[in-house]
Amino acid sequence: MQDSPTNDVPTGLIEQVRSAAASRTPLRIRGGDSKAFYGEKTGGQPLDTRSWSGIVAHEPSELVITVRAGTPLAEVEAALAGTGQHLPFDPPHFGDGATIGGVVAAGLAGPARATVGGVRDYVLGAQFINGQGEWLTFGGQVMKNVAGYDVSRALAGSMGTLGVITHLSLKVLPVAPAEATLVFRLGQHDALEQLHCWGGQPLPINASCWVKDDTAADAPELLFLRLRGAVAAVASACERLAREAGGQRMDNAQAGPDWAACRDQSLPFFNAPSPGLCLWRLSLPQTAPVLDLPFAQLIEWQGAQRWLWAPASAAAQIRAAAAAVQGHATLFRAGTDGAPSVRRFDVESPALQTITTRLREAFDPQGLFNPGRMG
Structure with a gap:
């Protein structure tokens, strides 16, 4: 002090x-x-x-x-x-x-x-x-x-x-002097693999978001990647990533509000599919694989943060899946009934509790x- x-x-x-x-x-x-x-x-x-x-x-x-x-x-x-x-x-x-x-x-x-x-x-x-x-x-x-x-x-x-x-x-x-957003059509598995590959390279990656907004079978699965850094570094990365993974560059005037909407959970994904569902936040290692969970997901932080909509009754299933990959799950937003029987935060480790x-x-x-x- x-x-x-x-x-x-x-x-x-x-x-x-x-x-x-x-x-x-x-x-x-x-x-x-x-x-x-x-x-x-x-x-x-x-x-x-x-x-x-x-x-x-x-x-x-x-x-x-x-x-x-x-x-x-x-x-x-x-x-x-x-x-x-x-x-x-x-x-x-x-x-x-x-x-x-x-x-x-x-x-x-x-x-x-x-x-x-x-x-x-x-x-x-x-x-x-x-x-x-x-x-x-x-x-x-x-x-x-x-x-x-x-x-x-x-x-x-x-x-x-x-x-x-x-x-x-x-x-x-x-x-940062320069910013650009690329969008790729990639399924969840391929998107995570690509993020893990890029993460080990000197690229000016600042943020990522993978999402499938619509539950329809033919709805696109999209990976958004934000680059920030020196002008030359961002331009070079855009050209390389577009060539390697087929990314398309977005207009910053559109991408900026989209990233703000992701930050503030006002993207379409964050509209509850049903009043009784809860929004769960999973904090995982970046290298965690696709989880065997039958719920709609949005993935940020290069795989380390995953959002999903599921009923409060799925708490044990969700927390077991997170724990299996050395992560944890938080009930971030409760459904209309408030999920009174489900704790919001996972149990702390004994050391952290102390x-x-x-x-x-x-x-x-x-x-x-x-x-x-x-x-």
């Missing part, structure tokens, strides 16, 4: 937490609620972070931005775009209200995750309020500013169960924050 890098004290939020701690009142931390569907349902008194908003500092030459947690994600992205920079991990919005604190708390990344890294890879430092109402600072504003356990990065994906995030310092990167328990005991011993959100 280090001295606070700012004097920007979130007095109102601190007082709310201290009052809740004194009365042992659980708190439901929320920003824009764009990810309220994710994880187990949690009760408690709402603690809204959106009033704690604003960009504290942006140093384009240092590739770092420091923001208050309630700042809208769109505002952060607009500020970065003005200097030719971005958050490379493609954070999903899932609605207009997404906040930067929610981005880190949920720990979700978009199509480029497999190439550029995840949310925690870009968290340089954080300030948050623990369960005793203490305002703590971890990390800093440079990559080599961490001694001991990197708590600031542990906040990524913690779903608000460790504390109320107030400030974040994030690493950003320049937007770490998680100790962190929560250290920062929120009363269990005030988002109780039960992670199961």
